[in-house]
Amino acid sequence: MNLAGRLRPIVAALTALAASVCVAGAEEANDYPTAARAEYVYGCMKANGETRSAIEQCSCSIDVVASIVPYERYVTAETALSMSQVRGNLGVQFRTSEQANSAVNDLRRAQAEAEVRCF
Numbered sequence: 001m002n003l004a005g006r007l008r009p010i011v012a013a014l015t016a017l018a019a020s021v022c023v024a025g026a027e028e029a030n031d032y033p034t035a036a037r038a039e040y041v042y043g044c045m046k047a048n049g050e051t052r053s054a055i056e057q058c059s060c061s062i063d064v065v066a067s068i069v070p071y072e073r074y075v076t077a078e079t080a081l082s083m084s085q086v087r088g089n090l091g092v093q094f095r096t097s098e099q100a101n102s103a104v105n106d107l108r109r110a111q112a113e114a115e116v117r118c119f
Contacts, residue, residue: 032066032074040065048119060118061111068110076100077107 044058065074080100084091094100 031071032062033071036071036074037062037066057118061114064114064117065107065110068113069106073103073106077103080104081107 040062041055041058044061045054048054048058069077076099080094080097080103083094084100086094
C-alpha cells in the first residue's frame with residue numbers, strides 16, 4: 001500500500017473531527033432560539049425605524065447580546081422586565097428582587113455594548 005492509500009483514512013477521520021468541532025462551536029455560539037432572536041429584532045426595529053438599515057443594526061445587536069449574555073440569563077431578564085410592569089405585589093417582587101435586577105443590569109450592559117458596536 002502506498003503512502004497516499006495509508007493517509008486517506010487518517011485525512012478522512014481528521015476532516016470528520018474538524019467538521020464536528022465546527023458544528024459544536026456553532027451550536028454553542030447560537031444558543032438563542034430563532035424565535036427569540038426574531039422577537040428581539042422585531043422589537044428593536046419598532047424602536048429604531050422599520051428600514052433595511054434597522055434590520056441590519058438590530059440583527060447585529062442581538063448577535064452581540066447573545067455573545068455576552070447566556071440565553072437562560074436573557075430569559076430571566078426579559079421575564080423580570082415584563083413582570084415588573086404588573087401592578088401590585090407580584091410586580092413589586094420582580095422590581096425589588098436582587099436576582100431579577102442583576103439579570104436586567106446584565107442585559108442592559110450587553111445592549112449598551114451592542115449599541116456601540118452596531119448603531
